[in-house]
Amino acid sequence: EPEVTQTPSHQVTQMGQEVILRCVPISNHLYFYWYRQILGQKVEFLVSFYNNEISEKSEIFDDQFSVERPDGSNFTLKIRSTKLEDSAMYFCASRWTVDIDEQYFGPGTRLTVT
């Protein structure tokens, strides 16, 4: 069964460093998402991406964040200058078409900022 994959599974970085989290959505899905979950808290929406542009973003998704689909398979989330409060589990998700509402999530990347 097709699934969303994410790499790395765990990333440790120092405050102020740039990180890139990578995702391979399910092939032929058209909508892509990033969510994050700070330990013990709710899963929070960050951004949605469709047709090579951001379709919606949350207040969390400030200028320090960016997303990119550099080729036909990868979907990346970049944090330019990480802060301690960026430590969280980051989930990528994808959805097939406008008529299909189910979002399929990857296993997540645990980001630890020290």
Added chain:
Amino acid sequence: SQQGEEDPQALSIQEGENATMNCSYKTSINNLQWYRQNSGRGLVHLILIRSNEREKHSGRLRVTLDTSKKSSSLLITASRAADTASYFCATRNGSEKLVFGKGTKLTVNP
């Protein structure tokens, strides 16, 4: 803003028993989805119910939706130890984002 809030926060049952989890939300929705998360792992989509549906079944799962009360319930019948996980409801109201609740942590004791 809408919020999905599950209750109870934690539920411990014996294998074979049924588990019922509830979710409440605040604004109108297009659909409500339930996800499972095993400890430290990703979110697994379980079932989606649309705003014009009242009940839906999938295997041992039964979901109900009451839009007048802005609430949903997830019933897992004949629970198994492997059902031990956190369960989240997530709502969508026409925007792209899913809004998640805090989840119910279910423990099924063998």
